[in-house]
Amino acid sequence: MTTTLEHTTTDAAPLGGGLARRQNMATALVGGVLFAWLFWFLAHHFLDASSRNYSDLVSVSLTIGWIIGFWLGIGALNAPARWMMGRDNTHADDMYLAGQNQGKARYWKYCTDHKVVGVQYIIMTMVLLGAGGILAMAIRTELIVPGNHFVDQQVYNGFIAVHGLLMILALIVAVAGPWGNFVVPIMCGARDMAFPRLNALSLWTLVGAAGLLLTTLAVGSLSMGWVVLEPIANQAGVGMDFFAMAVVVFTVSTTVAGVNTICTVLTMRTKGMTLARLPIFVWGAIIAAALGLYAFPYFALVEAQTIMDRTFNTSFFVASGGGTGWLQANLFWLMGHPEVYVILLPAVAALFEIASVMARKPVFSYRTAIAGMTGLAGLSILVWAHHMFTTGWAPTLGGPFMLTTELISIPTGLFFLVLIGTLWRGNIWMKLPTIWMFGFIANFIIAGVTGIYLSDIPIDNQLHGTMFVTAHFHYVFVGSVLFGAVAALAFWYPKVTGRFLNEFQGRIAFWLAFIGVQVTFLSMFLSGLRGMPRRYSSYALIFEHTNFITTVGAYMIMAGMLVLLGAVITSWNKGEPAGPNPWHANSLEWMVPTPPPLENFTVLPVITEDPYNYGEELVRS
């Protein structure tokens, strides 16, 4: 892939003037808090205080106020208002929104430059992972010995739920957020995302949702896992309202982001960038975005129905009114399983990219890789009931759902085929991204194989609700997705900062995390096989040793993540300079200067080759 590129500075936008130009994260927080208070005040004074649902109504009003105020404060509603009044942004307005000549301040604003949004996603992901990780440590500390009282049992329950959703949100955006924004438009040869303002909206809406989710812990939390099954959800305290509203708001974010990603790739590719020449990561990003568009409306609806049951006394999930908890389970898992692949696919696609560059070989069987990702996405919408094998829902459908679930192993196997085929006999460059990629491969094998066990109904009947399941999906999310996300971070970090992520610190982090994952989750498998149930704050003595080992392993993972965090921070300004194309890659993001300029290209490139043509000699070697 060859290009002609040069960078010139575009006209400076006039700065200053107008409240809209002074909006940033601080005004968003102030706006959010003010409107939350205003809505609380109105609800508090005008709603019937004797109503059973009074506190829920007040809570939901407050959350609505928060998000409206947050949007107003950050400036998300400026453009719609201006559109309605027929006063479209001027060029200067748009360049200002894109952060021109604003230095680091633009990272705290409603900035429309996709690279700024990408960096904001990196920060957001780290914050979410950090918060979820702290909760994980608290959970593991509680479980280090039986009968420990490190935290109150009710608080422990809340930690379980919020840890779960925080980590899910973090991992949904861990790869697709930073790199789907930072590199995908450049990879396509576009100046920005298709809808830059919606891009900023998706990011800041996520920030608003995270605020609601973290508030859950401060308002009484909730006593269940993040699945929030009925009827427990209907009986929970007001923390449930914050939790459910966070999900609804988050769905707005993912829907907007998904539409934006797909539109960018399908309509803004530069000349010569045919679909067959798209870097494989771009395919992963749009397949995951499409799957998210399908899946997340179910999530929003089921949480909206939960809110309605709690506030308006509807009976979606209340048996005495004709409702059923199975409706909740079905709607949730219609989202729940595709969501796993919304998380996984961008990480896998990033690893295809990394494997090709680091082995100096084209992606092995490029079309098979696309077929595998598409097949996985397609199958993932047909397997939801395997989460309900033990509930008694539609037992006659158990066989078909077991079959579709086990079919998942075919496209998953293709991933391994493509990865190993790409690496096979390549000149493998054992740098930081490569090392984390190998960690992914090792962990994903364990994640995949244990998944096949669990898809089998007789085994699932034995292991459902045990720590075996917890260990399985942590091998997927921590052992696989997190390792893939770190590999992607190490790979594209030089493009963001112009510097390498510190290799030494990165390797220490890798070994701590890799060994930590094995120690934590292999021992957790053992706890599960012995019958230890999930989500309990205490356990029988028989599980004492395996839980102690699990907790030690979890501390190792945390130590690894802290070392990695240190590497990310210290390398940002003091890392080894990397230059614009440190990996000698061929895709477009490596052809632009580092950091890439606003609007990426002065002259749009014309693509004449696929991005993996490293030359015949290198391929053969």
Add this chain to the structure above:
Amino acid sequence: MSIDTHSAHDAHGASEGGHHEAPEVVDGRQRMGIWLFIGGDIITMSALLFTYLYLRGVNTGGHWRSMVGYIGHSYSYYQNATNLPAPSLVHVSTLSAGLNWSVSAIVVVSAAIIWAAERGLRASKNAKSYSTLAAVATIVTVLAIIFSIVQLRHIPQIYVAVNDSQTMSYTAYDSAMMVIIGSGILHLFILAFLGLGLTIRSARGVINGDKWYQARLVRMFWVWVAISAVIGSLVTTTIH
């Protein structure tokens, strides 16, 4: 080999994919964006109808349209009443099919107006006429919102008093109808916002005979909302 086939970023940024582009430049991608949003909305609509049909099919305890409790008075009446008789099984009627279809018909009419207005704009280049018709479509949409709210208010509440749980409640049928109507109202508010925007923009000349792209985008969404209203009415008035 590389070729420079594109002009450099012009003074107004109306080039390929920048931060400030003319509507005609972004029209293609905005159309795809609208189609994708409609796709997401179709999933939501399907999930709503799934909810309705699933609850109808399961009919837990025969309570699809019935519930043990009291009906006929306000919450405060029952709350303050002493010596309430034993609660009985209260059956609720289906919501007015006529009102349901009336809302759908109004939305279809508003979609037809907005479509005709757009065709007129493209053919005759008369922005004033478009502005007037967009205003009419907006007012019609507000009428649909009012009808929908009336419909919501007709959903019967049942007073349930079971142990410490004493409140007004809704049957599964009413709950499913409430969320479908609520979703419809949300859509109608969006249409009202868009209609008002089209009215003002065309009155100010931002949308005119040569710049009608946004009118088409809004019309696409408007037509989908009309279709979804008809589908909703069809399902809820034939299966209940």
